[in-house]
Amino acid sequence: GAVVSQHPSRVICKSGTSVKIECRSLDFQATTMFWYRQFPKQSLMLMATSNEGSKATYEQGVEKDKFLINHASLTLSTLTVTSAHPEDSSFYICSALTSGGGELFFGEGSRLTVL
């Protein structure tokens, strides 16, 4: 099946720094990618929808200036957590939608720890 890769899988950073997480669709083109946040033992919360070549659509309550999303190509979307704080520590997961909206594939997730 299709593969979506996230990098890095784990990152630890100091408070106040920015962290970039990449999401790549390895064997298909994805015009739409999604970013989720998952707190321990909880479900996935959709943060934003990323469309190639256009601005991301953020869910209510998600700070667009804090969580910068760029979908520069049909195979890559990036999430940048700016000026990270300990409360931003979480598991971030991306997913990519195949063309025609046929299927959604998920990355392995990236665990961010902000000290």
Added chain:
Amino acid sequence: AQSVTQPDIHITVSEGASLELRCNYSYGATPYLFWYVQSPGQGLQLLLKYFSGDTLVQGIKGFEAEFKRSQSSFNLRKPSVHWSDAAEYFCAVGAIGTGGFKTIFGAGTRLFVKA
């Protein structure tokens, strides 16, 4: 608004016993329905999906789910559980909104398997 309810936070079954995980959804039209499995610290793997057609859907790893429109349900079943099935299971509904396609997840059901 679309929503997904998984009534059981956790379920424990004996290895070899049958399993049913409940899922109810709220959506105005015919939904796209999914079941995903997540192992600790990892991304999501698609078990099966329903878009249209036969309401009994076969998935990977011996799982199946049945779409019942009258009950707004999409319960996941497996006739004989293996210890390796212990994981978190998420039911999800795919919906088309003003921002395009998005997937809404239930809170998840954690499956424990006892020997």
